[in-house]
Amino acid sequence: MGRPPCCDKVGVKKGPWTPEEDIILVSYIQEHGPGNWRSVPTNTGLLRCSKSCRLRWTNYLRPGIKRGNFTDQEEKMIIHLQALLGNRWAAIASYLPQRTDNDIKNYWNTHLKKKLNKMQTNSSDQENLENHHRSRGSNSSSSSETAMSKGKWERRLQTDIHTAKQALCDALSLDNKSVNLPELSSSIVTNPNSQIHQQTVVVKSVVPPPQTSQSMTTYASSAENIARLLPNWIKKSEKSSHTSSESIGTTQTQNSVKEQFPSPSSEGFENSLQFGFNNSNYSNNSDVSQSISPETTSLFQDESKPKAEDVQLPPLSFLEKWLLDDATAQEHEDNLMNLAFEGSDGMF
DNA sequence: AATCTCGCCAACCGCCCCATG
């Protein structure tokens, strides 16, 4: 006997969200905070299932979401973290707090996978070529081929291990520069058995947001998310107030609004909104949230992200031990590592 | 100009985990 759907299929709206729905949802969450999704449709009158509301919030309306092109560093981090964690997008996303797991997943599927495939094809082509030359030159028997392939397999295995290690190292070092990975590096150094609470506290102390002008321009407050939304909604309404119920593509909505309001601060507009977000509305009674600055709070608290960190803790503590134990040995292997990484470096 | 193809991405689906009674 399967589980019943999370909500009645009858009368539940599907498809793209309209700005009106977004506003209803956001203002509800503003008032009550995210969570208890099941009650959202009933309390707001939205004809959406609770899951849909949650997804809409976490993937689009949630404060602090960065949209648009991925930077090289983000790309590298994703590749490395994917090598480490596999397709655990939520875990990967927890190291890129401004990106949603859905975004990362999409980016991986549409861009990075192809990129890596291409890379792999190129390298295997080259390998085949080399093998061809070798076999011609040495009149190779099947046994020698087997021996060679075994050696190659071992090398590859070793390379994979090195790659994973290097990925973690790279991720850590990347983070120190500009990406929000401090919780990992800090916890590794100071807190081998880090718990989520401790990690989050570290986040608080290091993350204080955006270091670069770029990240300043991409930081989005919750109000700004709505600010992005509203102008177009208004514009749209002006254009076709009679067709206000039409479902419009939100991607286009946001893009066009972004062009209209390139500055993240759109403060004038925000101020003119009646959606003045009070971050305290997002506060729950957790210690962590109370100790975090408002900006950080708006970014991390009460949402799914921290839980994702929880998920990845075991592998990280394992990896950290691995790293630390092997730190010295690694030095001697760096040359080998570099060889293994030359291929991937060329990609960037 | 019209049609076709492809890529992107928001959203959905179904499974799983975990909290609660």
Add this chain to the structure above:
DNA sequence: ACATGGGGCGGTTGGCGAGAT
């Protein structure tokens, strides 16, 4: 210990826009 339900996660899909023909 078990059943149930809510929420989270990853895979997949469908619609739309852009570029190619």
